[in-house]
Amino acid sequence: MSFISSLSSTANSLIRSSASKLFGFTQKRSGAGWTDWRMIKDNKRRLLVKEHAVDRLRLNTLRKNNILPVELREIASQELHNNFPRDACLNRVVYRCMLTSRPRGTVIKFRTSRIMFRHLADYNKLSGIQRAMW
Amino acid sequence: MLQVVKSIRIYPFTRRGVVNIRWYSDDETSDDERKKKAKNEVSKKNSDEALKRLNALLQNMSTTKSQPIDMVTAKNMRQRAIEDKEKAEKEATDLKSVTQKIAKKIGGDTQKTEAELLSVLLGTSEQKPKLNEIIGGLKVESERPVSISRAQMVKNALKQHEKPRRPRETAFSAKPRERTEKKGFVNFFDATPLNIFTQPATNVPDSLQTWSKLEEREIKLAVTHPPRNYFEKMILWTEQGKIWKFPIDNEQGMDVEKATDFTEHVMLEMHLEGWCPTRGPIRHFMELVCVGLGKNNFLSAQEKKDHIMWYKEYFESKKDVLEELLTLGDVVEEQKQIES
Numbered sequence: 245m246s247f248i249s250s251l252s253s254t255a256n257s258l259i260r261s262s263a264s265k266l267f268g269f270t271q272k273r274s275g276a277g278w279t280d281w282r283m284i285k286d287n288k289r290r291l292l293v294k295e296h297a298v299d300r301l302r303l304n305t306l307r308k309n310n311i312l313p314v315e316l317r318e319i320a321s322q323e324l325h326n327n328f329p330r331d332a333c334l335n336r337v338v339y340r341c342m343l344t345s346r347p348r349g350t351v352i353k354f355r356t357s358r359i360m361f362r363h364l365a366d367y368n369k370l371s372g373i374q375r376a377m378w
Numbered sequence: 379m380l381q382v383v384k385s386i387r388i389y390p391f392t393r394r395g396v397v398n399i400r401w402y403s404d405d406e407t408s409d410d411e412r413k414k415k416a417k418n419e420v421s422k423k424n425s426d427e428a429l430k431r432l433n434a435l436l437q438n439m440s441t442t443k444s445q446p447i448d449m450v451t452a453k454n455m456r457q458r459a460i461e462d463k464e465k466a467e468k469e470a471t472d473l474k475s476v477t478q479k480i481a482k483k484i485g486g487d488t489q490k491t492e493a494e495l496l497s498v499l500l501g502t503s504e505q506k507p508k509l510n511e512i513i514g515g516l517k518v519e520s521e522r523p524v525s526i527s528r529a530q531m532v533k534n535a536l537k538q539h540e541k542p543r544r545p546r547e548t549a550f551s552a553k554p555r556e557r558t559e560k561k562g563f564v565n566f567f568d569a570t571p572l573n574i575f576t577q578p579a580t581n582v583p584d585s586l587q588t589w590s591k592l593e594e595r596e597i598k599l600a601v602t603h604p605p606r607n608y609f610e611k612m613i614l615w616t617e618q619g620k621i622w623k624f625p626i627d628n629e630q631g632m633d634v635e636k637a638t639d640f641t642e643h644v645m646l647e648m649h650l651e652g653w654c655p656t657r658g659p660i661r662h663f664m665e666l667v668c669v670g671l672g673k674n675n676f677l678s679a680q681e682k683k684d685h686i687m688w689y690k691e692y693f694e695s696k697k698d699v700l701e702e703l704l705t706l707g708d709v710v711e712e713q714k715q716i717e718s
Contacts, residue, residue: 302688302689302692305667309666311663311666312659313659313700313703313707315699316699316703319696
């Protein structure tokens with residue numbers, strides 16, 4: 245987490261905050277707001293994931309075991325399917341670049357795409373990151 | 379009778395050698411004189427006519443009253459306005475003049491109408507003509523508009539906005555201001571009370587807290603001073619818990635966790651007491667849950683308890699289904715045993 249905290253702290257606070265639903269667009273590579281709508285939708289999904297995470301986990305434990313009777317497991321799976329929005333699922337969340345909103349080629353630890361990672365690393369903005377040489 | 383020789387002409391080189399002599403008698407005037415006379419006559423005629431015209435003009439002028447030109451000045455206008463106002467007031471208050479005016483406006487027998495009006499107003503008539511009729515028939519006398527210049531109006535407006543100038547307070551000029559005499563002000567405490575509201579008002583707390591919160595904030599800010607230097611800033615942050623305290627304690631801020639015993643984290647079977655069956659799949663399941671939670675480093679004791687309680691509620695909601703299943707299961711188990 246210390247790597248990420250070395251980057252723009254405002255971006256972090258926006259991603260972590262669950263209450264604030266800001267829809268202020270910014271230029272790409274600023275990290276102070278939302279770069280595009282895809283980023284906003286991803287943020288919405290993350291909030292839903294957080295909201296329903298605990299209940300989903302508990303229901304999943306009921307499903308993913310061979311001790312409880314089958315019928316109960318089936319009931320649990322039905323409940324999981326019906327009682328929760330689709331976006332509450334963690335699979336639907338995309339680890340986009342927080343600066344450019346790039347969905348692919350992201351370095352998850354730094355929450356940036358490979359291009360931005362390279363750019364920041366070259367300008368010595370990433371703590372502890374150095375050009376590999378051996 | 380002298381014969382006046384008017385002119386002599388001599389023609390020496392003619393045959394005649396005539397001497398032309400023109401004779402004029404005394405009675406007859408000479409040419410020049412005649413011309414002059416004629417001129418005079420003509421001029422006399424002209425002058426006569428002119429005189430007549432002038433006289434006529436003068437007469438005309440004298441008939442129209444020539445007023446002196448009043449230069450319009452502020453003072454003048456103010457005086458005029460005052461005079462006009464006074465005049466109007468006088469006229470309005472003066473009964474006679476008013477009645478006269480009214481009578482004139484009505485027309486007809488002015489004296490009679492006057493007399494009637496006066497009698498009615500003073501209440502001394504025998505006939506007592508109906509007041510309503512008279513008033514109904516009367517025309518409304520419009521107030522004479524006081525003509526104020528635009529400059530004057532502006533001045534008046536500015537004066538209104540001016541603060542009332544009080545005479546400078548000296549040692550001897552202290553006068554108690556009488557509130558009752560102020561214009562446009564109502565004194566609430568002069569009249570006798572109605573005794574409607576006898577109980578003093580109780581402070582009902584506002585449902586909207588923003589104002590009170592902001593007031594509190596303001597008071598706080600007034601009392602507290604912002605940090606003078608970076609040291610004070612750091613002190614503030616450490617007190618708030620944003621910065622590590624020295625000596626560094628890895629468990630800084632985890633006071634609630636420090637207070638909880640390890641038994642509450644690991645020995646969670648105590649929460650199964652009361653509701654969980656002693657044998658069967660559910661018990662098996664819940665024991666596994668407890669083991670798993672016991673190994674969890676990241677949840678607090680309270681969170682673990684909540685986890686188990688959730689399962690309790692869930693099973694209680696599915697009680698009827700479970701009963702069916704479990705009895706069937708028991709039957710199946712019995713059958714298996716029998717077969718074996």
